[in-house]
Structures are given as C-alpha cells and as structure tokens.
Amino acid sequence: LFDEYRFFSKYPDKELRITGILFGALIQEQLVSSITLGIALRYVLEALRKPPSPPRTTTSSGKMFKFGMFALEQFKGRLHEWPQYCSHIVQIPHLREGYAELVAEIEHEMTRGQGRPASSSRAGSAPAAPPQAAQPPPPMQHQSSSLSQPSAGRTSPAESTGSSLSVPSAPSPEPPAPTRKAEFGPNLGRSVTDSAEKDVDFEAPPDSVLDRVQFMINNMAPSNVEEKAQELKKLLEPKYFGWLGHFLVVKRISTQANFHGLYLSFLECLGDYGKGLVSAILSSAYHNIGKLLRSPKITTSSSERSYLKNLGIWLGQITLARNRPILQIMLDCKELLLQGYETGKLIAVAPFLAKTLEGAKKSVVFRPPNPWLMAILGVFRAVYNVEGLKMNIKFEVEVLCKNLGIKLEDIPLRNDVLRRRIAPTKERNPDFNVKAAQPKVLSRGPTPTERSPSPSSSDDARKDHSETVIPNLAAYVTVNPNLPQLLQSQGGGALSNLTTATLKRWVPISVDKAIREIIQPVVERSVTIACITTKEIVTKDFAMESDETKLRKAGQLMVANLAGSLALVTCRELLRSSISQHLRRLLTDTIPGGKLNDQEQNAIEQIVQICATDNLELGCMLIEKAATEKAVKDVEEGLAGAVNDRRTRREQTGQPFYDMSIFSNSGQRYPTALPEQLQPKPGGLRAEHFQLYESFQRLSRHGQNLGGVGSQAPGATLLPARTASASSTGSDADSTQSAKSASSSHLNMDTLTQLTSKLDSAVVHLLSVAGTRAPEVKLSMILPDHNIRQLLGAVKKIMPNATPTGGMSRALMPNEQELVLAFSQGIFKR
Structure with missing residues (x-):
C-alpha cells in the first residue's frame, strides 16, 4: 500500500x-x-x-x-x-x-x-x-x-x-x-456530537393547521390510517415536515412503542409525499437519541432509559427492517457499546442497541450473518462474559439473540475486543453487581456512633448497607405477618417497634449477606469435586464413543447434578447459621438502647430461627444455581480436549475416534478387573447405559419461573433444579400443614418445592416397580391411599381461594401464575 x-x-x-x-x-x-x-x-x-x-x-x-x-x-x-x-x-x-x-x-x-x-x-x-x-x-x-x-x-x-x-x-x-481517561462521546457520530448544540426551532404551521394536525394524529387508528394520510397531504405543506417530525418523535414515538406499527403504516400511505417527513423523523430521532445518551440522568432515570429504548425500537424499524443502514457517520453502534462499557452506561446503551438491532430480524440484508451485525454481536458476547455484569443487561443480550434466531455461543468470541479498552471500575457502577467496600459491610458490627435512641435514626446510620446486593431478592423472601404479634406477646413493650415492615426490611438483607458470605467457598469446593469426578468417569465410559455431542451432554448432565447436590448439602447448615447471625444482630440493633432482658432475647431468638428456616430453601437454591452454572462451564473446558480429538479426527480422516489410552499397560488409569458392564465396548455407549446419564436430568427446582432472583428482568434465567428426594415413602403431613398456612396470604414456594420433589420421587418409584408396563400406568389406576393421591390432595389445599380470574376469590399475582404453570408442567410432562 x-x-x-x-x-x-x-x-x-x-x-x-x-x-x-x-x-x-x-x-x-x-x-x-x-x-x-x-x-x-x-x-x-x-x-x-x-x-x-x-x-x-x-x-x-x-x-x-x-x-x-x-x-x-x-x-x-x-x-x-x-x-x-x-x-x-x-x-x-x-x-x-x-x-x-x-x-x-x-x-x-x-x-x-x-x-x-x-x-x-x-x-x-x-x-x-x-x-x-x-x-x-x-x-x-x-x-x-x-x-x-x-x-x-x-x-x-x-x-x-x-x-x-x-x-x-x-x-x-x-x-x-x-x-x-474513559470518555463518552468522541467518535460516536453526529447524533451524539451534534446533540450538544441547542435544539433547532422548526417553523411551525399556523395555529389552525397545527391544531388540526395534532387532532388528526390523536385520532389515528388502523381502520382510518389511509384516510388520515390523504387528509395530511391536503393539509400540511412539506416545509413544515421538520416541525411534524420533531413532534412525532418527542410526543409519540418515544413514549408510545405500541403504536410504532401504526405510524409506520401511516408513513407508507403517504407515498412519495412522505419521503421528506421520513427524513425529518429520522433526523429528529438521531438528535433525541444523542440527547438522551448524553443526559447525566440516563443511568438513574428509568423514564429516560424507557424513552431511549423506544427510540431504539423505532430506529431499527425505520432503517434495518427496511434494509436501510444506520450510517456510522450518524451513529457508530459498535463504538457506542464499547464506550458504554468503559463509562458505566451499559445499563442504558445495551437495551437501546439490542432493541435497535432487533429490526434486523425483518431485514433481508442485515440479518445474520451480516458482517456489520455480527461484529456488534461479538462485542455483546464479550460484554456478556464480563464477571459481575447485571442480569438485566445479560437478559437483553439473550433476548436479542433469540429474536435474531442465533445462539449466543454461536457468535464468534473475540476476547481482545475489550482488552484494548479501559476496564471500568465496578464499584458503584450501575452496570455491575458489586458494591463499594463490600467486605467491610459484611464483617463490621455496629459502632457506638451507629446506635441511636430512635429506630429512624438507627436506620439512617446503617443506610450504607441497608439494601440487598442480589437483585429482586426481597420479592421472594418469606416473612410471616403474625411474627410481630408473637414478639409483643412474649417480649413485651421493648419489642413493640419490631413491626412487619421492619422484618420485611431486615430479613432480605440478612439472607443476602449470608448468601454472599458463604457462596464462594461452597461453590469452589463443590465444583472442583464434581468436575474431577465427572471428567474421569465420562472419559472412561465414552472412550469408544465417537459422537462428541453425547459426551458433552453426558458431562453437563452429570456435573450439574453432582455440583448442585454437593453445594446443597454443604451450604444448608452454614446458611442457616449465617442468616440467624445477621438477622439477630440487625434486630437487636433496632431496639432503643440495645439492652434486652432474657424474655425479650428468647422472643427475638424464636423469631430469628423461624425466619431463617422459612428462607433457608431460597438461599440454598441460589447457591445451588451458582454451583451448577459454574460446573457446567468448567466441565466444558475439562472435556474440550476429548471433544476436539473426536471432531478433528472426523473432519480430517472421516473415521471415528477411539480413546485407546485407557487400555495401555503403562500408567493405566482404570483397573483391569472392571466388571464387563463397566468396560468400554466398541460401538460406543449402549442406549440403556446412556439413560443413566439422562437420569441426571432433574426437574427444574420448584418447576417454576421466579422471574429471576439475582436478575433485574422478568423471564431471566431461573434458579437451578434440585435433586428430587430419593425416598417417596416419607410423611406428607409437613407438606399438607405448610399448604394450609401458605393459603392465608400468597403461594408458598417452599411448599411447592417439597411437593414437586416428593411427587417426582413417587412417580419414579411407581414406574420403576411397573417395569415394562410403565407406559400403561394411569392416574385412575392409583389407589386412594397412595402417596401420589395424598400429594395431589395437598396441592389443592395450597390455594383454595385463588383463581386466575379473581371474581369472589383473590386473583393470582403474575409471579404466582408463572409458579403454578411451571409446577403443573413439571408434573404433567412426566
């Protein structure tokens, strides 16, 4: 060159x-x-x-x-x-x-x-x-x-x-x-750089025309959109398109995403007359996008982020969906995402760009594998993998990939794309779930200056650590509304300030701190043991299996089950103790003066134990989820060599791969006296043997959609499944009693968890006893005193007064509807 x-x-x-x-x-x-x-x-x-x-x-x-x-x-x-x-x-x-x-x-x-x-x-x-x-x-x-x-x-x-x-x-x-220094704005295009200038004063039409145009837009509907288009042609001169474009963007498009389709139909009905209006709307959209991106409130104001997201939807529909490009000179989407990562604006930039790129799904030109689109998706994947990124940002990426019909793992990953950028500070960053001085908050006790004779001033003193780090956790924490009455009856007047609101404030914080305190060592230990065990067994069993897909699937199923179960066993008592410790301290500090007699201390201790027991299952599930996700990721790396060997052999020679190293005499990894059933055989793993690995597939824990504890977006990835109880012969009295108590306020997740686990175990046991006649077993054949019948009866008692439509009974909350639906699917899919 x-x-x-x-x-x-x-x-x-x-x-x-x-x-x-x-x-x-x-x-x-x-x-x-x-x-x-x-x-x-x-x-x-x-x-x-x-x-x-x-x-x-x-x-x-x-x-x-x-x-x-x-x-x-x-x-x-x-x-x-x-x-x-x-x-x-x-x-x-x-x-x-x-x-x-x-x-x-x-x-x-x-x-x-x-x-x-x-x-x-x-x-x-x-x-x-x-x-x-x-x-x-x-x-x-x-x-x-x-x-x-x-x-x-x-x-x-x-x-x-x-x-x-x-x-x-x-x-x-x-x-x-x-x-x-990280800087937001340079090289992002004219929409951002020009937005710093004053707004342009567009020439407005006469008042009589202005009122008629606004009235016409307010009364536009799908049935009369063509009529309104013809009316506008006669009413408005093209020199006023700048005013109309600005009006539509600011007053309609940015606030009414549901009517975008109507406005697009309106523009199409205008034909050649409306080309100038389309240009004016696009220009105004770029300008207002830049203003919102530069706004100092964009990371804190949900309304501004909503406007920005709506403009992103519109921009994608008016450009990409119509096979028209978003010019880099106007808006550099890739650089915008990278600068958002550097400056802590991903919370606004990621949803905006995700909604903009969704327009490509209707495009002939810009749908995958368009290079421009794939380059931006590559940055999205790199950002997605950054540790500590908030779940609502990850959720936007997952939804974008789903709408574009592409799997996240199929997007080429360029690890160097973020290495050349300035790494953001994660503390006090709205994009990350990391709090400033987090270890100090967990370890320190209240100082004398934090104590106050009034509960309100005590609350203010602890304001720096009075919120949960795990998003949405408070919505799933259980607090019995009858506990304050128990405190007052047993503890006396000194505990009168411990109301239901106080408990609903401190219990989530205690659960949050307890989880974060023990999650790392528990997950590390469980994942390490599960990955080593899984790798050794899977490598032996699949030595003569040439299909790497089966090997990967078996490894994922086995390690998820092992890691989740190990984490569950390890964390239960630790979590109970930690929740009790944090809640006990927080409740005691709330008491004026901080001095309690024996009766008051016993009352608080009773409340602490009840709250810890009620929320133990929720904390266990979050820790199990973390262990399961990390184990699946780590075992993929551990089995990468075996997978690549099979793939390379097939691609280069067309012949299947067999791992003959396990049969070598020197340094043999497995005993020579393995029973015949456990020895690898030519032709790969038999179907009945592979079913053993498929049996690791567990029902989703609770079988419900929690809306994402640990996330900030509805529909995010749920908590992991928990291994069903091995025994189906235990007493169901506890489940029935829990069902009765849960019906008083709202559905109890712990109760449905127990019922799901026991129902699954009971069905598995029944089908195994039936043997080859298992497909013929029907519910009508089960005796009234069978465990399955009793458990189904317990389900009925959970919600005697709840119906999806309300009426004379209480209507189900949205999260409760998802809970019941997923629970039903988990049972009846079997």
Whole structure:
C-alpha cells in the first residue's frame, strides 16, 4: 500500500476514497506502528499540504489533498496522542482558510494531548519523539520499494515534511499501559456530537393547521390510517415536515412503542409525499437519541432509559427492517457499546442497541450473518462474559439473540475486543453487581456512633448497607405477618417497634449477606469435586464413543447434578447459621438502647430461627444455581480436549475416534478387573447405559419461573433444579400443614418445592416397580391411599381461594401464575 502511494494522484475518485479510508483505518486500528506508523503519518501530512483543486476542476495535487482528508477523518480520535503532529496540520494555510471547523477540532485534540506523558499513548502505538530523520523500512519490506529510493517527481517523506516534524519513534520492548481517561462521546457520530448544540426551532404551521394536525394524529387508528394520510397531504405543506417530525418523535414515538406499527403504516400511505417527513423523523430521532445518551440522568432515570429504548425500537424499524443502514457517520453502534462499557452506561446503551438491532430480524440484508451485525454481536458476547455484569443487561443480550434466531455461543468470541479498552471500575457502577467496600459491610458490627435512641435514626446510620446486593431478592423472601404479634406477646413493650415492615426490611438483607458470605467457598469446593469426578468417569465410559455431542451432554448432565447436590448439602447448615447471625444482630440493633432482658432475647431468638428456616430453601437454591452454572462451564473446558480429538479426527480422516489410552499397560488409569458392564465396548455407549446419564436430568427446582432472583428482568434465567428426594415413602403431613398456612396470604414456594420433589420421587418409584408396563400406568389406576393421591390432595389445599380470574376469590399475582404453570408442567410432562 505504501509503495502505491506515488500513484494515488492518478486514482479515480471512488478508488481514491476507498484507499484513503483504508489508509486512515490502518492508523486508527493500530495495525501499523514504529517506523511504519511514522511513514504513514508523514504521507498523510504530505498529502494534506497539497493545495486542493479549484472548483469544477481536478488536479493531481487536489486528489492527493482529498486522499489526506479521507485518511485523516479515520484517525482523528488518535490525534491527541501526537500534539506536535497536530501543530503541523493546523499550520497548513488552506486548511485554516477552508476547513475552520476541522482545524478547531484538531486544536481541541492538541489541548487534550498537551502535557500528556509518553505513557499516555495507546498500547501498540508509539509516543511522539524528538525530531529525527525518516528511517528506512524494515527488512520485511521489499527493497525495491519506492520508500527506499524516492522516484522522480516525488519528494521523500523527510523532504516533504521538513526537519521540524516529530516522527513517532520505535516503541520500547514493552509498551507502557494506557492511561487515557474513559470518555463518552468522541467518535460516536453526529447524533451524539451534534446533540450538544441547542435544539433547532422548526417553523411551525399556523395555529389552525397545527391544531388540526395534532387532532388528526390523536385520532389515528388502523381502520382510518389511509384516510388520515390523504387528509395530511391536503393539509400540511412539506416545509413544515421538520416541525411534524420533531413532534412525532418527542410526543409519540418515544413514549408510545405500541403504536410504532401504526405510524409506520401511516408513513407508507403517504407515498412519495412522505419521503421528506421520513427524513425529518429520522433526523429528529438521531438528535433525541444523542440527547438522551448524553443526559447525566440516563443511568438513574428509568423514564429516560424507557424513552431511549423506544427510540431504539423505532430506529431499527425505520432503517434495518427496511434494509436501510444506520450510517456510522450518524451513529457508530459498535463504538457506542464499547464506550458504554468503559463509562458505566451499559445499563442504558445495551437495551437501546439490542432493541435497535432487533429490526434486523425483518431485514433481508442485515440479518445474520451480516458482517456489520455480527461484529456488534461479538462485542455483546464479550460484554456478556464480563464477571459481575447485571442480569438485566445479560437478559437483553439473550433476548436479542433469540429474536435474531442465533445462539449466543454461536457468535464468534473475540476476547481482545475489550482488552484494548479501559476496564471500568465496578464499584458503584450501575452496570455491575458489586458494591463499594463490600467486605467491610459484611464483617463490621455496629459502632457506638451507629446506635441511636430512635429506630429512624438507627436506620439512617446503617443506610450504607441497608439494601440487598442480589437483585429482586426481597420479592421472594418469606416473612410471616403474625411474627410481630408473637414478639409483643412474649417480649413485651421493648419489642413493640419490631413491626412487619421492619422484618420485611431486615430479613432480605440478612439472607443476602449470608448468601454472599458463604457462596464462594461452597461453590469452589463443590465444583472442583464434581468436575474431577465427572471428567474421569465420562472419559472412561465414552472412550469408544465417537459422537462428541453425547459426551458433552453426558458431562453437563452429570456435573450439574453432582455440583448442585454437593453445594446443597454443604451450604444448608452454614446458611442457616449465617442468616440467624445477621438477622439477630440487625434486630437487636433496632431496639432503643440495645439492652434486652432474657424474655425479650428468647422472643427475638424464636423469631430469628423461624425466619431463617422459612428462607433457608431460597438461599440454598441460589447457591445451588451458582454451583451448577459454574460446573457446567468448567466441565466444558475439562472435556474440550476429548471433544476436539473426536471432531478433528472426523473432519480430517472421516473415521471415528477411539480413546485407546485407557487400555495401555503403562500408567493405566482404570483397573483391569472392571466388571464387563463397566468396560468400554466398541460401538460406543449402549442406549440403556446412556439413560443413566439422562437420569441426571432433574426437574427444574420448584418447576417454576421466579422471574429471576439475582436478575433485574422478568423471564431471566431461573434458579437451578434440585435433586428430587430419593425416598417417596416419607410423611406428607409437613407438606399438607405448610399448604394450609401458605393459603392465608400468597403461594408458598417452599411448599411447592417439597411437593414437586416428593411427587417426582413417587412417580419414579411407581414406574420403576411397573417395569415394562410403565407406559400403561394411569392416574385412575392409583389407589386412594397412595402417596401420589395424598400429594395431589395437598396441592389443592395450597390455594383454595385463588383463581386466575379473581371474581369472589383473590386473583393470582403474575409471579404466582408463572409458579403454578411451571409446577403443573413439571408434573404433567412426566
């Protein structure tokens, strides 16, 4: 490309533009460095010094100037790294005269770079160095290149730039780490940069026309949309389209996502007359998107984020869905996502872009595997994998992939896409579930200054740690409304301030702290044991199995079951003790003066134990979920070698792969005296043996959709399944009693958990006894005193007064409807 530089003046306009953009992109993306970077920058400066062509004429020097402008436009974002280089550019006379805005922008970049140490340059680039002569190209370049010997009619780079130009010098062996500050806005496109300017005052129509247009839009419906379009054609002149476009975007499109389809139909009915209106609406949409993205309240105001998301839906429908691009010069979607990651604005940017890209599902051009779309999805996947990312952001990514018909794991993962960016600070970052000084909050007790004679001031003193870190946890914590009465009857007046509201505040915090306190060691231990066990057994059993899909599935099923069960057994008593400890301290600190007699202490202890027992199952499920997810991920890495061996062998030779290492005499991993049933056999694992692995498949824990404890979006990934009880002969009195108590207020998740587990165990036991006649077993054949009959009877007692439609009985809450539906599916699917 450098060797071709001498011929750029002869290029046609289209090819010259493409080459200039490519040349500048090489600098912007850090694909050239050291000597090569210096040569590239010199070439651009040399081209910019050429005088532009006079109007309506084309000269060779004018073409070179165009090339320089095309290239410079691509790497403007890096100019602050080379302040001296900027000073050479702004000194070019014809640039200062004809391109004052560009010069002002470059001078701004100079101020950013002034006083910046050499280490502030981005990784992979070289800092500005003292003036020096151009160095010859490295050995890998052709020696016949024109860079070595300047050809006739072309000055060498050193001569063309003068000896005063600072050339980026060769970097040290280990380039210094970037120290630039994360900034939101640069290089995001005109929609963001221009939004900082004042709003444009569009010419409004006369009041009589304005009122009629607004009345017409207010009364628009699918049945009269064509009539309204014809009415607008007669009523409004095109010169007022700017006003109407702004009105529609601000008053309708940003607030009424349900009517987007109606407005699109209206624009289509306008035909050629409405083309100007479409342009005005798109322009106003870009402008208002930029204003919202720059708003200081965008990370805290849910209403602003809702407006932004609605505008994203509209933008995708009016562009991508109609096979029209979102121009990078207007909005750089990929850079927007990356800057949102750097600056803590993913909470607003991710939903906006996800809704925008959903328009591609209706597109012929932009649906997967469109490269532009896949590049943005690659950034989404990289962000999705960042540890601690809030579940509502992950949920947006999952929904986007589902709507586009692509699996998240099928998106190419580029781990380097975030390495070149500034890692955000996760503490006090709205994008992450990490709290500042979290360990101190967990470990410290209340200091004397935190104690106060009044409950309200005590609450204020603990405001820094009076909320849960696990999102949505409070909605699923159980607090018996009769507990305050028990406290007052047994503890006396000193406990009168412990109301239901107080318990509903402190119990979720206690559960939250207890979970976070023990989750890491429990999960690490359970996952390590489960992964080692699973890998060894699966590798042996599938040694003669060439289908890597079966191997992966078996490993996932087994490790999920083992890790979840181990975590469950390990954490139960630890969690109970930790919940009790935190709740006891919080309740005691609420008492004025903090002094309690024996009777009051006994009353509080009783309440603590009841609350800990009621919420123990919820905490266990969250820890089990974490262990299951981590185990599945880790076992994938552990079995990657075996999977790749099978895949590579099949692709290269077309022959199945067999792991013969287990039969070797030296260092044999398995005993030679394995029973025949456990020995690997040619042809792979038999169907009846594979069923053993499929039996690890557990019913979803509770069989219900909790709406995502630990997430902030409805429908997010649920808590994991728990292994069904091995015995179906236990007493069901506890379940029946729990069902009666649960019906008094709302559905009790613990009760349904017990019933699901026992019903599953009972059905499994019944079918195993039936043997080959299992398919013939029907519910009508089961005796009235059978466990299954008793358990189904217990289900009826859970909600004697609840119906989906309400009426004379209480209506089910949305989460309760999901709970009952998933529970029913879990039972009747069998």
